[in-house]
Amino acid sequence: xxxxxxxxxxxxxxxxxxxxLARWQxxxxxxxxxxxxxxxxxxxxxxxxPDSFTAFSLSxxxxxxxxxxxxxxxxxxNSSLRLSLGQHIVLRGMVxxxxxxxxxxxxxxxxxxxxxxxxxxxxxxxLMSQYIKTWKKGDMVFWRGxxxxxxxxxxxxxxxxxxASGTGLAPMLPILQSxxxxxxxxxxxxxxxxxxxxxxxxxxxxxxxLARYWNVRIFYVLSQxxxxxxxxxxxxxxxYTGRLNEDLMRTIINSCRRKPFVLICGSSAFxxxxxxxxxxAGLEENSCFIF
Numbered sequence: 592x593x594x595x596x597x598x599x600x601x602x603x604x605x606x607x608x609x610x611x612l613a614r615w616q617x618x619x620x621x622x623x624x625x626x627x628x629x630x631x632x633x634x635x636x637x638x639x640x641p642d643s644f645t646a647f648s649l650s651x652x653x654x655x656x657x658x659x660x661x662x663x664x665x666x667x668x669n670s671s672l673r674l675s676l677g678q679h680i681v682l683r684g685m686v687x688x689x690x691x692x693x694x695x696x697x698x699x700x701x702x703x704x705x706x707x708x709x710x711x712x713x714x715x716x717x718l719m720s721q722y723i724k725t726w727k728k729g730d731m732v733f734w735r736g737x738x739x740x741x742x743x744x745x746x747x748x749x750x751x752x753x754x755a756s757g758t759g760l761a762p763m764l765p766i767l768q769s770x771x772x773x774x775x776x777x778x779x780x781x782x783x784x785x786x787x788x789x790x791x792x793x794x795x796x797x798x799x800x801l802a803r804y805w806n807v808r809i810f811y812v813l814s815q816x817x818x819x820x821x822x823x824x825x826x827x828x829x830x831y832t833g834r835l836n837e838d839l840m841r842t843i844i845n846s847c848r849r850k851p852f853v854l855i856c857g858s859s860a861f862x863x864x865x866x867x868x869x870x871x872a873g874l875e876e877n878s879c880f881i882f
Contacts, residue, residue, distance in 0.1 A: 639672055644683050644733035649726055650706065655793050659712045659758065660723075661698070664732065666705050674701035676743045676769060677762040677854075677882060680709075680736030684722035693719045694738070696761040696882075698794075700768050710761045710793065741766065741854060741880055749849030750779035754835070754865050756857025760784055760793060762882045763856065771804045778806065779848050785812045785835050785857070789822055799825075810843065840868040856882035 618626035639645055647664040654660050666672065672680075679696040699708040713720040726732065743766055751770075753763045763782060770776045782801075786792050792811060802809040811830040819827045831839060844851065853874065855865045862881050869879055 638670075639680065639734065639736055641736055641738065644735045646731040646733050647707075649728060649730045649732055651728065652726065655710075656791050658714070659710065659791075659793060661794075662709045662711060662723075662726070663706050664709070664734075666707065669704040671702050671704050672697065672707050672737065674737050674765070675740040676701065676766045678737035678740035679762070679882075680734045681738070682719070683733045683735070684719050686718050686722050689718070691718045691722070696765075698761050698764045700772075701765055710758050712758045739882070741882070743769070745770070745773055745776035746778060748778055748852040750781065750847050750851045752844070752847060752851035752853045753780065753782040754785075754853060754855045754857070755782065756785040756861040757791075758793075759856030759858075759861070759882070761856070763854065764794075764797075766854070767801055767807065771801060771807065780807045781843065781847055781851065782807070782809045783812060783835065783843060784809065785814065785861070787815045788813055789816060789826070789830075802829075812839070835865070835868075837868045837871055840865075841872050844869075844872050844874070851878070853879045854882070855879065 614626060618624060647666070649662060650665045651663040652660055653663075674680075674697060677696065678701075679694045681692050681694050684691050684693075695709050695711060697707045698710045699706065711723060713723055741762070751766070753767070755763050767780055767782060770778050770780055782798075784792065784798070789811075791813075792798070798809055801807055809829060811826065812835045813830060813832055814834050816822075816830075816832045819830055819832065822830060833839075851874075853865075853869055855862050857865070866879065866881070870876070
């Protein structure tokens with residue numbers, strides 16, 4: 592059970608295990624070990640696969656905040672992961688002989704060639720974090736996938752309201768970038784990023800660049816900031832202190848230029864709170880998608 596990342600992957604690690612066990616039982620019954628040949632826990636080719644793990648080389652590490660990093664992995668030649676929007680991939684790690692798996696969403700565009708980037712927050716007592724902290728440039732890291740995703744279609748929604756807490760920003764970025772890169776997509780986007788403090792905001796240059804587009808607004812909600820006076824003036828107008836509560840949610844929804852479809856990504860508590868606030872604000876359940 593500890594190998595399940597909880598991300599709703601199909602096939603889940605439990606499905607993969609069940610298939611491997613069935614192969615083992617057939618091989619045992621037949622007395623033919625060659626029947627196990629198809630049962631490979633990892634792949635030697637360079638393509639991402641949902642059924643087996645593929646090794647990718649870590650090419651760079653960039654520290655974004657005191658506990659959050661951006662990791663870049665190499666793809667052979669000019670190949671691409673070819674991810675659909677918001678899809679996640681599963682990382683496998685070994686800690687003190689225990690295998691653990693966690694799901695992460697690449698923040699690079701789905702069609703990025705030759706690399707993919709992953710945003711990861713490392714926790715002091717986290718099992719996977721202990722493994723990730725050992726990484727160094729050139730290490731081979733095993734991933735499988737992709738899974739999930741949001742079935743976005745250009746111009747399907749009048750406005751997208753993206754509610755992200757911390758690294759929940761990850762699945763929002765490819766969606767936002769796909770809209771700004773498509774001149775024919777006239778979808779309005781309002782991104783609300785919730786962080787502890789101004790210093791904890793990830794990828795500020797990228798977010799500022801995206802906010803310059805005519806159809807994009809970005810707001811920040813900083814739970815541990817008590818005043819906006821110390822923030823750069825360019826952030827003061829679109830930043831709120833405290834938590835994203837029911838009243839602030841109503842204010843943001845009322846400021847949307849069109850009726851929004853809402854995407855949510857954060858902790859389970861954050862997702863539950865946002866769903867409740869949206870319902871209290873009068874949005875239907877079918878107007879929301881939770882990663």
